[in-house]
Amino acid sequence: MCTGRGAILGDPSPSTTKYLVTGACGQIGAELVPFLRAKVGKDNVIASDVKTSRSMLEGGPFAYLDVQDRDNMARLILENGVTHVVHLATLLSAVGERNPALALKVNIHGCQNVLELAAQHHLSVYAPSTIAVFGANTPRHATPDDTIMRPSTIYGITKVHQELLGQYYADRHGLDYRSIRYPGIISSKAAPGGGTTDYAVEIFHAALARGAYTCFLSGDAELPMMHMADCLDATYALMTAPREALTRTTYNVTALSFTPAQLAEAIARAVPGFAIDYRPDFRDDIARTWPASIDDSAARRDWGWRHRLGLDELVASMLNALRPQYEKAAAEKAAAAAAAKQQQQPVAAAA
Ligand SMILES: NC(=O)c1ccc[n+]([C@@H]2O[C@H](COP(=O)([O-])OP(=O)(O)OC[C@H]3O[C@@H](n4cnc5c(N)ncnc54)[C@H](O)[C@@H]3O)[C@@H](O)[C@H]2O)c1
Numbered sequence: 001m002c003t004g005r006g007a008i009l010g011d012p013s014p015s016t017t018k019y020l021v022t023g024a025c026g027q028i029g030a031e032l033v034p035f036l037r038a039k040v041g042k043d044n045v046i047a048s049d050v051k052t053s054r055s056m057l058e059g060g061p062f063a064y065l066d067v068q069d070r071d072n073m074a075r076l077i078l079e080n081g082v083t084h085v086v087h088l089a090t091l092l093s094a095v096g097e098r099n100p101a102l103a104l105k106v107n108i109h110g111c112q113n114v115l116e117l118a119a120q121h122h123l124s125v126y127a128p129s130t131i132a133v134f135g136a137n138t139p140r141h142a143t144p145d146d147t148i149m150r151p152s153t154i155y156g157i158t159k160v161h162q163e164l165l166g167q168y169y170a171d172r173h174g175l176d177y178r179s180i181r182y183p184g185i186i187s188s189k190a191a192p193g194g195g196t197t198d199y200a201v202e203i204f205h206a207a208l209a210r211g212a213y214t215c216f217l218s219g220d221a222e223l224p225m226m227h228m229a230d231c232l233d234a235t236y237a238l239m240t241a242p243r244e245a246l247t248r249t250t251y252n253v254t255a256l257s258f259t260p261a262q263l264a265e266a267i268a269r270a271v272p273g274f275a276i277d278y279r280p281d282f283r284d285d286i287a288r289t290w291p292a293s294i295d296d297s298a299a300r301r302d303w304g305w306r307h308r309l310g311l312d313e314l315v316a317s318m319l320n321a322l323r324p325q326y327e328k329a330a331a332e333k334a335a336a337a338a339a340a341k342q343q344q345q346p347v348a349a350a351a
Pocket residue numbers: 022023024025026027028029048049050051065066067068087088089090091092106127128129130131181182183184185186191192193194195197
């Protein structure tokens with residue numbers, strides 16, 4: 001049996017659209033799921049993952065789904081009348097290098113299951129790709145959409161596979177498959193899941209907690225980046241763009257590029273005395289193979305992509321979002337220390 005709706009991503013009308021989001025509890029899903037629910041109604045977005053959180057359970061429908069389990073994925077799709085799959089379940093670059101066998105299984109089989117079921121049941125698919133599809137012999141500056149793709153990480157290899165397979169299903173089966181090659185995504189809600197660009201989130205927590213950060217990339221490792229607010233806007237813009245406006249299945253998208261040293265300087269302007277030092281590890285070697293900047297002119301031309309946050313706005317947004325939790329923690333710590341001191345005083349006086 002097919003659900004047979006022939007859904008297209010460009011038609012997000014609340015009455016016909018039902019999203020299944022895989023890997024929904026990760027850095028991007030934790031914000032994309034509420035964002036989509038605000039657009040199409042909470043019951044029309046089924047979140048799924050192999051882990052969960054209180055906010056995910058309270059926010060709307062949630063199902064356990066290991067993307068390697070094709071039968072369970074099929075059951076969820078058919079029982080819920082799913083029309084669109086947003087496929088986020090992936091092992092990122094650093095965790096992928098630590099466990100390549102698992103990354104191959106989750107990333108390759110997960111993507112194959114999504115695409116096969118989508119073709120069979122006439123669903124649409126949005127599945128992000130990444131700058132990790134590029135490699136050491138790709139042009140590093142203003143990297144175009146179509147260029148050399150010989151990645152050095154298992155993550156990058158699985159994402160090239162995803163891009164090619166998505167294109168294949170679009171060509172051979174008319175599948176509405178859409179993808180953005182995200183740069184590093186910077187956000188304040190969920191922690192990043194183990195990538196090379198994670199430093200650009202960790203640094204804000206360290207600045208507020210300790211006023212100092214030891215970076216696992218070198219100071220001059222320039223990479224393309226984007227704030228989550230821009231990531232959500234770009235994602236929804238591509239998902240809802242009219243199909244006839246699109247000239248490709250996978251688009252480069254970026255907002256800005258910076259090095260760890262430049263980010264640290266911008267943070268120090270807002271957190272006086274903030275200091276950074278560098279202890280590069282294997283992730284620095286990965287970063288050296290990725291683009292420093294991206295040409296996203298096709299996205300800007302075809303579906304009107306425009307980013308909103310530059311470096312200073314991004315830094316201000318992250319610090320404003322995170323500061324209350326660190327101020328609360330500091331106040332609680334001070335209150336606990338004062339209470340402990342008070343308890344000790346009568347003992348000291350009696351002695
Ligand atoms: N965050 C970024 O900076 C970034 C950049 C480029 C591309 N992307 C892409 O965006 C997508 C989402 O990335 P993210 O940053 O949210 O990743 P993440 O690591 O934060 O989240 C991935 C989620 O997948 C889940 N997962 C792992 N194995 C699973 C399995 N077998 N079945 C089901 N779920 C499983 C994890 O529990 C986790 O919640 C990925 O396709 C990634 O390649 C992310």
